Amino acid sequence: MVYFMVVISATGTYRFKIVLYGPSLSGKTVMLNTVQKTFFGKKSKLYSIEEPDGRTMYFDYLVIRPEKASKIAFDIYTVPGQKRHARQRRIVLNGADCIIFVADSDPQALPENVYSFNEMKNYLGGLLNKIPLLVAVNKRDLPDALPVRVIIGPLKLDRIVPIFPTIAISGYGVKETFREAFRLTMLAKFFPSIYEKELERIKKEYKHLLPKELLKKALIKL
Numbered sequence: 727m728v729y730f731m732v733v734i735s736a737t738g739t740y741r742f743k744i745v746l747y748g749p750s751l752s753g754k755t756v757m758l759n760t761v762q763k764t765f766f767g768k769k770s771k772l773y774s775i776e777e778p779d780g781r782t783m784y785f786d787y788l789v790i791r792p793e794k795a796s797k798i799a800f801d802i803y804t805v806p807g808q809k810r811h812a813r814q815r816r817i818v819l820n821g822a823d824c825i826i827f828v829a830d831s832d833p834q835a836l837p838e839n840v841y842s843f844n845e846m847k848n849y850l851g852g853l854l855n856k857i858p859l860l861v862a863v864n865k866r867d868l869p870d871a872l873p874v875r876v877i878i879g880p881l882k883l884d885r886i887v888p889i890f891p892t893i894a895i896s897g898y899g900v901k902e903t904f905r906e907a908f909r910l911t912m913l914a915k916f917f918p919s920i921y922e923k924e925l926e927r928i929k930k931e932y933k934h935l936l937p938k939e940l941l942k943k944a945l946i947k948l
């Protein structure tokens with residue numbers, strides 16, 4: 727069953743909306759800048775609405791048009807992470823085709839990661855299970871970065887998702903994260919049966935990063 731409508735603009739472009747969700751300061755804005763500078767050069771455009779201290783006020787917005795498929799555009803948004811911007815986060819999430827949850831490896835951010843993830847789940851409701859979800863575990867360069875499993879565990883995922891260790895400031899893992907996000911988003915829209923098969927592959931590939939409880943649960947559920 728094709729659940730979502732594909733948005734086609736007046737110029738005949740297929741548009742996909744990807745949202746980077748996560749707590750304040752987890753690295754979403756840096757990641758988007760890295761995506762633009764490192765991989766897509768002049769083919770993209772970045773818009774930011776910031777507060778005077780450089781924090782995201784409304785959202786950052788990047789459009790990416792793959793060179794060889796000019797009829798496709800990815801609209802990538804970040805949410806403002808600060809608690810008082812909850813309303814904006816809800817608005818930005820609206821109509822998302824894919825979510826990249828950007829978690830922070832800083833031990834102090836552990837509760838913030840969980841809070842933010844639960845908030846997103848709450849906003850999206852059942853929709854979350856119908857669109858691709860990826861997790862970027864960012865700031866892997868911190869000397870006291872928590873182990874990936876320790877960060878993923880408390881999120882209490884109820885399905886297996888691709889997990890990418892990233893360092894947004896250096897670009898490490900960022901390209902891989904976005905390539906997979908683009909691929910899964912398009913598969914989910916255009917080839918739902920292939921997408922279902924991909925979920926099986928994902929289950930195997932990311933096993934080593936996932937908490938054992940989730941694996942046990944997933945083997946029964948999926």
Ligand SMILES: Nc1nc2c(ncn2[C@@H]2O[C@H](COP(=O)(O)OP(=O)(O)O)[C@@H](O)[C@H]2O)c(=O)[nH]1
Nearest residue numbers: 750751752753754755756807864865893894895
């Ligand atoms: N050490 C380290 N710092 C990072 C990394 N990514 C982002 N930061 C820093 O974390 C802070 C918040 O980043 P920002 O992208 O504004 O976070 P956002 O609130 O999620 O948009 C900035 O000072 C960044 O330089 C990373 O991978 N490693």
Ligand SMILES: [Mg+2]
Nearest residue numbers: 754755781782
């Ligand atoms: Mg930001």
